[in-house]
Amino acid sequence: MITRIEIDGFKSFENFALDLPPFLVLIGTNASGKSNLLDAVTFVATTATRGVDAAVAEVRGDPRGLFRRRGDGNRVDRMRFALEILLPGRLSHLCRYELDLVWAEPVGAIEGIVAERQRIVRLGPESSLRWASAVGVAAEGLRPWPVPLKAGHVIDLTGMPPVIGSGATKPEQARAELENLANTLLHSPSRPGTDVERADETILAGVWQELNLVRFLHLEAGALRRTSELGGPSRMDATGRDLPNYLRSLMLRTASDNRPLGVVGDIKMHLTGLVREISDFTVDKDDRRRDVRLEFFSPYEQRLDAEFASDGTLRMLAILASLHDDGVVAVEEPENGVFPERLRQLLNLARGLVTDLRQSVEDDGRDNTAWHRQAIFTSHSPVVLDAVPYENIAFLDMTTVIEDGVPSRVSRVRRLREDAGPVRVAGERWPRVTDSELDRFRAGVEEPV
Amino acid sequence: MRSLSCVLIREGPSDDWFLPILLRRALEELVIESFPACREVQEVRSLPKAGNQSPEPVLAALERERGTFDVVLYHHDGAPPAKSGPVLERMRQTWRASDFTEPLVAVVPMRETEAWLLADQAALVRALSVRKLGQAPVSGPEVESCPDPKAVVETLLRDEAGINPRKTGVLRNFYVSVAENAGIGELRKVPAFRQWWNDMIEALEGLGYQHG
Numbered sequence: 112m113i114t115r116i117e118i119d120g121f122k123s124f125e126n127f128a129l130d131l132p133p134f135l136v137l138i139g140t141n142a143s144g145k146s147n148l149l150d151a152v153t154f155v156a157t158t159a160t161r162g163v164d165a166a167v168a169e170v171r172g173d174p175r176g177l178f179r180r181r182g183d184g185n186r187v188d189r190m191r192f193a194l195e196i197l198l199p200g201r202l203s204h205l206c207r208y209e210l211d212l213v214w215a216e217p218v219g220a221i222e223g224i225v226a227e228r229q230r231i232v233r234l235g236p237e238s239s240l241r242w243a244s245a246v247g248v249a250a251e252g253l254r255p256w257p258v259p260l261k262a263g264h265v266i267d268l269t270g271m272p273p274v275i276g277s278g279a280t281k282p283e284q285a286r287a288e289l290e291n292l293a294n295t296l297l298h299s300p301s302r303p304g305t306d307v308e309r310a311d312e313t314i315l316a317g318v319w320q321e322l323n324l325v326r327f328l329h330l331e332a333g334a335l336r337r338t339s340e341l342g343g344p345s346r347m348d349a350t351g352r353d354l355p356n357y358l359r360s361l362m363l364r365t366a367s368d369n370r371p372l373g374v375v376g377d378i379k380m381h382l383t384g385l386v387r388e389i390s391d392f393t394v395d396k397d398d399r400r401r402d403v404r405l406e407f408f409s410p411y412e413q414r415l416d417a418e419f420a421s422d423g424t425l426r427m428l429a430i431l432a433s434l435h436d437d438g439v440v441a442v443e444e445p446e447n448g449v450f451p452e453r454l455r456q457l458l459n460l461a462r463g464l465v466t467d468l469r470q471s472v473e474d475d476g477r478d479n480t481a482w483h484r485q486a487i488f489t490s491h492s493p494v495v496l497d498a499v500p501y502e503n504i505a506f507l508d509m510t511t512v513i514e515d516g517v518p519s520r521v522s523r524v525r526r527l528r529e530d531a532g533p534v535r536v537a538g539e540r541w542p543r544v545t546d547s548e549l550d551r552f553r554a555g556v557e558e559p560v
Numbered sequence: 561m562r563s564l565s566c567v568l569i570r571e572g573p574s575d576d577w578f579l580p581i582l583l584r585r586a587l588e589e590l591v592i593e594s595f596p597a598c599r600e601v602q603e604v605r606s607l608p609k610a611g612n613q614s615p616e617p618v619l620a621a622l623e624r625e626r627g628t629f630d631v632v633l634y635h636h637d638g639a640p641p642a643k644s645g646p647v648l649e650r651m652r653q654t655w656r657a658s659d660f661t662e663p664l665v666a667v668v669p670m671r672e673t674e675a676w677l678l679a680d681q682a683a684l685v686r687a688l689s690v691r692k693l694g695q696a697p698v699s700g701p702e703v704e705s706c707p708d709p710k711a712v713v714e715t716l717l718r719d720e721a722g723i724n725p726r727k728t729g730v731l732r733n734f735y736v737s738v739a740e741n742a743g744i745g746e747l748r749k750v751p752a753f754r755q756w757w758n759d760m761i762e763a764l765e766g767l768g769y770q771h772g
Contacts, residue, residue: 510602511588550609
């Protein structure tokens, strides 16, 4: 679970920091930086796990265009990212992954984005307490690390290519190795090596896997309607392509003797509850066509191919599928094509599906070593203000910073003021959002007209 | 790092199309020129619920924003002076008597806000997407002598660009466009704007912005 993100120099961000609870909705007007924030999470996670070139391909914009443009038209030459991460196993110490990228023209190479610094810092217990307080979750459910390691310990990865991990060539192979390594180290104190070495390996494995599990959804109806190829990717891409294979993969990963569909059974139930026109769906493997396709069932039309399903149904299914998977899912504007009441229900459902640190491990009902589930939505919908507690909402807009006499517009983020709550909170750069601004957001206007 | 946050009490809804944007842009130039230690200018937030500008609802609206702003911008059109003067003075007295410590700075365009909208001809040309203005209206300091700036704006839209100002959204989008483009240097030639500029500098000096 990503507990905090800091960004400087990427797109519209300048010294930006945000603490992330397990469930968060980013609201704000157009061009306030909501999508840029999801881009940043995707960019740093993909850079760390698959390299800069893959990361550039995943986000909007060309390599140089990712660097923040100042008000005078010049772009900065440095991007700094930091992600603080809560590893599985409810371990109380956060890890901080830091990545500095610069625009450079290396000798003998073409110009481009170069990793200048990369490291992981193990933070002390006060970091998780601060985070728990900032986002309103209880820290009692967290437990200390199984191995002694002092806070502030640094795993310096500078000089390594900006892909952390074991050096495995294929991401899927590395994922399996590292996941296995992390679980082994956490639960087998007899493994050889010093405590520090073992902990370093564990942290590396854990951070890599957390970042590898980050998924960004900017769904497109055309992509959602497509069949998957047999043997094609098992991971749904940002547009929703390969949803059929993704559902099959979820099914296989979570099936049990008694529940052969695994979490896909849960997804079916929720989809039927949210989209009343649909009573069921199947994921069908067609060996003759060598593809995998979705088929929906409705009480009136019986069978319905994906290409005839409504945009809203397909979008809802893709979001539900992602919410039932491990790791971080970032969803862009879930309200598109969704009736407001259904959006309300989806938001409530999402809150219940993410990791709940307020529950004891026993009540949580999930494996103690399972990867956390976290959801970040962006939205323009006023429904958010009624359906989601204020502590789970962040408000983005633009502000002007003055740099060397040049005004530049940058994104800022603020929390919402609770009823009669404080306006200023320690550690927050700006006062909280007041009712006058929320009234405007509710009315759907950008300024008080 | 010093940051500047202002709230705006404005006279009418159409002022929200123009003043928050224009004043924020002006404040950016002002702090660059006079308060280099200030590193940030936040959006100017208008408070429509402050109502018709009688002091009570204004104070009530500001009470709900307490702690979120550094300066109150109090807008009232300056014509006729015999009518606007007492309103401004009543608000100033009420503010001084309140327990707020933030300064209140008056924003008083001569006659109507639209007078400031006319000040920069280049911005008008750009907003209207014309090569040049056929019949250039008053501009610069002379805008304060314009008896009916609103009528001039409507004439500009209709006669220069062939746009019906009565159509929904036309005036609003024109005001926003000019607010985003108007040269602050041109506006500073207008006496009433210059008065606000100087009052603002005095207010920020009183808050110690020159020290960072």
